[in-house]
Amino acid sequence: xxxxAETTFGKVDVIFNNAGLMHNxxxxxxxxxxxxxxxTMDVNVKGVWFGCKYGxxxxxxxxxxxxxxxxxxxxLRGAATPQLAYTSSKGAVLAMSRELAVIHxxxxxxxxxxxxxxxxxxxxxxxxxxxxxKQRRLVHVPMG
Amino acid sequence: xLFARExxxxxxxxxNFEAASTTAQTINDAAGEDLAIAVGVNVANAGVT
Numbered sequence: 001x002x003x004x005a006e007t008t009f010g011k012v013d014v015i016f017n018n019a020g021l022m023h024n025x026x027x028x029x030x031x032x033x034x035x036x037x038x039x040t041m042d043v044n045v046k047g048v049w050f051g052c053k054y055g056x057x058x059x060x061x062x063x064x065x066x067x068x069x070x071x072x073x074x075x076l077r078g079a080a081t082p083q084l085a086y087t088s089s090k091g092a093v094l095a096m097s098r099e100l101a102v103i104h105x106x107x108x109x110x111x112x113x114x115x116x117x118x119x120x121x122x123x124x125x126x127x128x129x130x131x132x133x134k135q136r137r138l139v140h141v142p143m144g
Numbered sequence: 145x146l147f148a149r150e151x152x153x154x155x156x157x158x159x160n161f162e163a164a165s166t167t168a169q170t171i172n173d174a175a176g177e178d179l180a181i182a183v184g185v186n187v188a189n190a191g192v193t
Contacts, residue, residue: 001185005155008181014152019159019187047187054190 002058012058013065017051020044020070020089022127028082037085044089045096052100056109064108069097071113073140081128081136117141145171154180159187 005012021043025036048069059065072090079087097113104111118124118137128134148154148171156171158164161184168180 001155001157001183004181004183008155009153014147016147017187019157042188050187050190 002054006058006061011062012055013062015051015055015059015065015067017048017067017069019047022083022086024127026083026085029084031082032084040085040089041092044086045092048093048096052096056104059109060107065110067097067100067109067111069093069111069113071097071115073115073117075113075115077140079137080139081133145174148175148179152179156180156182157185157187158182159185 002012021040023036023040026032026040027036051069052067055067059067071094072086074083074087075090075094094113094115097111100109101111118140128137145167154168154171156164156168158167161182164182164184168182171180172178
């Protein structure tokens with residue numbers, strides 16, 4: 001992927017590690033299945049790490065750059081609807097981003113994490129598939 | 145698409161190659177030049193480049 005980017009465009013300046021998932025079967029500590037936990041961690045945490053593992057050498061070759069990782073407000077607050085694997089994975093993304101920022105600062109590589117609140121997208125609508133879930137999630141939004 | 149609007153060249157990487165291709169095509173159509181390309185990739189699998 002990075003080889004393709006470098007071959008096509010010359011160099012890599014920005015990496016946006018945005019891919020992630022929240023599984024419909026993600027639940028609380030008791031009810032979340034191990035395979036759901038592992039899948040969530042694989043994509044949301046290992047995926048961000050892989051993006052950095054294979055992307056940072058490209059940023060070094062470019063003389064520096066920027067990494068943007070998508071975490072979540074649940075990294076800081078937890079969620080009012082049970083989704084423990086997702087919340088844990090996004091906590092890991094935030095912690096990972098902070099360490100990456102410190103470790104690579106002197107290489108002119110900036111690392112930031114985004115912590116968005118719930119956004120009214122088709123993906124989230126599919127996850128919050130009942131009125132009760134929607135209302136429960138809206139407690140996170142001060143203006144409702 | 146925001147990156148492209150700021151003048152960046154963009155490699156769209158997604159598990160869903162068709163979706164990534166659509167995004168890249170949308171960018172290129174709007175820009176009137178080839179700013180974006182797409183690749184299919186599984187971020188959790190280092191063997192897929």
